[in-house]
Amino acid sequence: MSRRLITDAKNTWCPGCGNFSIQHTLKDVLAGMEEEGRSLDNVVLVTGIGCHGKMADYLNINSFYAIHGRTIPVATGIKIANPDLSVICCAGDGDAYAEGLTHMIFAAKRNIDITLIVHDNRVYGLTTGQYTPTSPLNFHGRSTPAGSLEKPFNPLELALVSGSTFIARAYTRKLDHLRSTLREAIDHRGFSFVDVLQICATYYNMTESYNARVYELEDHDPADFNAACAKMREWDYSSDAAIALGTFYRTSAPTFDEEFSKGRQGDEERKGAIAALLDQRV
């Protein structure tokens, strides 16, 4: 029997919020995995704090509703402790790129086999509309009423130079593409990173602008680092340039979680190992 994937928790996202698209797409991806015989018991969702985080309450799968900015270290710990689990992070852009940026860079650097989905609405939703690291220059947020003074950074480039082995971008109004991208990210062995341009209906509704500018990558070789870098640089998260969607970069490399010892030492074996160590110290 397949499980009901949406919980009874009351949904409190604003009407028109892009989080619904991510939720239902993820649900479809999970249902697909289950149909293929993969047990969802082995999937753990880790979320940050922000509108995106509510995914933990809304999806009926194992979840760790963590704290702001800290999805990645929790997910890393889970994966190291049990490498058989599929660990997915749903993080916010404020969450992953501001409060917890170090963790993202290090997760990419160590190529831990987890999936990071950033709900990139380019605004702090839950704290009612401040600028984030991916808001455009001169963003009129509530903490920057005269316009933000900082240029955004490009999270894809950051992931690339940090060593991420899977880097993609998707958009909450391109559902088929979002679905295939999320599935590909989850299936990838190593650190997979998907920046999802998510519509915030209330504080940063970019629907028209994105609809006019997005296109899907074609004839792009994701194994080509330089081509990936060039494609990522087409749009700097501030300009009106065209916005490519798709898998920019994909490569394979040993994963961090493979490197650790597996299984638990039994009590007797442990006692023996302690006694042996004490003997050496006589």
Added chain:
Amino acid sequence: MNDYSILIGGKAGEGINKAGSVIARILSHLGYFQYMYYDYPSLIRGGHNFAIVRASTRRIGTHRNAIDFLLALDQNTVDTHRWRCDAETVVLFNANKVEAEGMGIPIEDIVDEEGGSSVMVNTGLIGAFGRAAGIPWDTMEAVLTLEIPKKIETNLRIARRGYDTVEEQNPIPPQEKTTHPILTGNEAIGLGLLEAGLEAYVAYPMTPSSSLLHFLAGSAGDFGIKVIHPENEIAVMLMAQGCAYAGARTAVGTSGGGFCLMSEGLSMAGMTEVPVVIVMGQRGGPSTGIPTYTAQGDLHFILNAGQGEFPRFVISPGNAEQAYEWSARALNLSWKYQAPSFILVDKTLAEGTYSFDREIPEPVGREGEPRWEGGSPYHRYADTESGVSPLATVPLGGEVIKVNSYHHDEHGTTIEDPVLVAWLNEKHMRKEEAMLDQIETLSPVVTAGKRSAETALLCWGSNIGVCTEVAEEAGLRVIQPLVLSPFPVQAFNAALEDVTTLVAVEDNLTGQLTRLVEGLGCCVDDAILRYDGRPFSLEELREHVEEVIA
């Protein structure tokens, strides 16, 4: 009673800590209990490092000022420590560098002639010490071979030349006693955690806890554990929570500055009820403070860290056996009650070296925790009388496990309803009652010295060593609460029975344990406080105690 004290000093980079360990092990092989205090500034080359190794026929946990042997690799050592010497002190020094009265050995010449390298100078000095102390060459050779795996032939030749250069001066007679293993406090903590089933250790380097990270990383293969050194202490704490969620018994280690970064994760652990053990090695603060020197300045920080109200265990062992036994307990307790457990130590214990008597710690082992026994649906935060909800680990056959840092219902779903909010807060704090009940059964307050005395020294952490020795001489009682949260009031009051004068001994300026027990209505008559980064020596504490109780 036989009691000897040996000081070896030189510059950082000259292997003083290692030399001290070799001497400690030699004395241990002669059948003595040993204790070593290692004093070093926060630098890598130069400066002045010294180790005081003490050997005694009874269990000891402190150094003394007076020394019987001074082993000087440089002039600074002789000049700095002359005040510790008397006419009887045997002074052995590197004659190529040092001018002093006593016995100069041209060790650098010897090392050159034997084709050794400059770090082997201390081997020559140890050799000279061996003869001056009348130690059989067999013992010297056996210990050097155990301690120095590299270039042992050359080292032995150099040691022998040192040995042959001097004459016996103050013989340390062998004892017909068991040779105990030698452990630092940190190693005892690590082994205790392992005994209770540690599966993962996560830490970012910081004195005085780094050596625990090094020890566990170095033994990870032997114990089949996972040791991780991540990007910062924020990640450390959160990774530990992830490991524990996925079923691995996990501990973290740090000092005050690193723990500041962990406090957001600590509060999360209070809310998620995902267990964690935190080894907190205190050094002098505030801020970076004096990185390599001791303090007991973080008790109230640890008791109160983290926003919101949630229970925690704070356990403060004071010697290697306590560190072993109570670290095992700390891990079991954290899993049993799903609350954070602190092992709060000071640099003196963490980096001090002790003879570890295996017969003393109670065998604790890996105790189980209340596990879910089936019945759908699984509720991670199921309501129970004790407040402790049965634990389960992913993957869980069709059931989901939801943990949450927000206020939540039994299932783990976020709530804001006032009735449920109050319910959850009460559930957390209800656990503390169960935790305290259990603690009271575990002899959480140690008494030592003359147990019937009406004057008592009150101490915590490593001061149990020096307090016990002073109290035994002066006929005083010693009271050491091993558990500081939840505070074992019953056991503490029992330990205080018939005490008319209570004198606190602490390594801080404001009397942190004093304030804690005074808050519980206990009256502390006097406090002997030290806050210069150095532990009390036997003579220093003796003098202070005499003044106070005169």
